[in-house]
Amino acid sequence: xxxxxxxxxxxxxxxxxxxxxxxxxxxxxxxxxxxxxxxxxxxxxxxxxxxxxxxxxxxxxxxxxxxxxxxxxxxxxxxxxxxxxxxxxxxxxxxxxxx
Amino acid sequence: xxxxxxxxxxxxxxxxxxxxxxxxxxxxxxxxxxxxxxxxxxxxxxxxxxxxxxxxxxxxxxxxxxxxxxxxxxxxxxxxxxxxxxxxxxxxxxxxxxxxxxxxxxxxxxxxxxxxxxxxxxxxxxxxxxxxxxxxxxxxxxxxx
Numbered sequence: 417x418x419x420x421x422x423x424x425x426x427x428x429x430x431x432x433x434x435x436x437x438x439x440x441x442x443x444x445x446x447x448x449x450x451x452x453x454x455x456x457x458x459x460x461x462x463x464x465x466x467x468x469x470x471x472x473x474x475x476x477x478x479x480x481x482x483x484x485x486x487x488x489x490x491x492x493x494x495x496x497x498x499x500x501x502x503x504x505x506x507x508x509x510x511x512x513x514x515x
Numbered sequence: 516x517x518x519x520x521x522x523x524x525x526x527x528x529x530x531x532x533x534x535x536x537x538x539x540x541x542x543x544x545x546x547x548x549x550x551x552x553x554x555x556x557x558x559x560x561x562x563x564x565x566x567x568x569x570x571x572x573x574x575x576x577x578x579x580x581x582x583x584x585x586x587x588x589x590x591x592x593x594x595x596x597x598x599x600x601x602x603x604x605x606x607x608x609x610x611x612x613x614x615x616x617x618x619x620x621x622x623x624x625x626x627x628x629x630x631x632x633x634x635x636x637x638x639x640x641x642x643x644x645x646x647x648x649x650x651x652x653x654x655x656x657x658x659x660x
Contacts, residue, residue: 458585478632485639486580492647493552 553578555646556638563637575634581606583635604631 533540539629551577560575574586584601603614610622611631650657
């Protein structure tokens with residue numbers, strides 16, 4: 417365990433995961449009768465911390481970046497063409513030659 | 516008599532020689548084809564990498580959502596022959612595949628990959644603003660100046 421302060425923090429819901437079973441509450445109160453965390457729980461906590469740390473360090477995938485820019489361009493291109501077509505049909509309805 | 520009739524007709528329907536069809540500057544009747552939009556985009560894309568050398572023609576554009584094209588054309592000073600090269604960058608599951616003439620292909624990495632990410636980002640931002648008048652971050656239409 418790196419830090420008891422974060423265990424057993426559940427990042428999914430933003431609160432201690434085991435608040436209801438008394439363990440975490442006892443720990444916060446400094447209950448002298450609290451049993452030490454078992455090995456399985458320690459490992460679980462370590463794994464959770466490792467995953468969270470890895471997510472923080474994770475760099476965005478360059479190919480996903482490039483793909484997302486491509487998607488954005490195509491989306492704007494399609495919208496532009498649709499707008500032009502709509503504009504055309506409206507213009508013909510109200511078109512009057514200018515003298 | 517003929518002159519009077521001509522003048523009367525002119526007053527009624529106007530002088531045909533004076534009629535001008537003036538198209539609005541925004542050309543509302545002009546339909547922009549995909550090709551024309553690509554050309555507008557490519558004008559921006561070509562300038563992303565600095566000054567194009569004299570005698571060169573460069574194009575850089577997004578062909579489809581997974582394909583980016585770099586085209587360069589120039590005259591060889593020794594042979595005086597026109598040269599051209601096309602490089603295609605394709606998004607694949609495994610990475611970005613660079614495809615060149617002569618069945619040369621490789622997944623790019625390092626500085627080339629970093630530069631391509633930067634180039635596509637600049638392309639997206641500038642094309643969004645200047646061709647599609649759209650805020651690249653929000654996707655909202657920019658106010659027409």
